[in-house]
């Protein structure tokens with residue numbers, strides 16, 4: 133279980149077989165098996181499913197739910213030799229829900245309380261309180 137250089141809050145638990153490095157994770161989170169979290173910032177009460185990928189440049193607020201196999205991407209035109217670091221990162225605001233298998237392209241903001249459907253490919257910002265799904269993800273009805 134390679135885990136190094138992380139700051140993690142009280143009450144946070146995780147399954148076996150994780151790859152966590154240089155990340156900051158808040159209190160009372162749950163992290164499923166086979167998930168990789170790099171230099172990202174995760175808030176409190178966040179539920180992260182199994183097989184997720186959360187790399188550098190991603191900031192996740194409080195009480196966010198991330199289903200299994202959610203992939204966050206950070207380099208839109210790879211390999212950019214780190215040029216993506218000069219672009220805005222990805223932000224998931226408080227209370228948002230991301231369905232299983234979703235892919236989140238770099239630099240998007242998923243608004244407070246928004247819902248991303250399972251299997252979606254999110255290419256643009258998701259307004260607070262809205263539900264999006266599909267590829268590319270588009271606004272549906274409020275859940």
Ligand SMILES: CC(C)(COP(=O)(O)OP(=O)(O)OC[C@H]1O[C@@H](n2cnc3c(N)ncnc32)[C@H](O)[C@@H]1OP(=O)(O)O)[C@@H](O)C(=O)NCCC(=O)NCCS
Nearest residue numbers: 199200230231232247248249250251252263265266274275
């Ligand atoms: C997005 C979501 C919240 C929508 O739920 P809902 O409001 O009850 O929507 P419905 O099931 O009534 O579907 C409405 C329409 O959207 C479509 N749809 C729903 N979810 C979809 C998705 N993820 N991708 C593509 N289309 C979807 C339905 O096929 C339906 O289309 P139709 O009107 O042509 O029949 C839900 O489908 C979803 O993806 N939830 C995430 C589940 C998940 O990943 N949980 C993780 C923990 S296990």
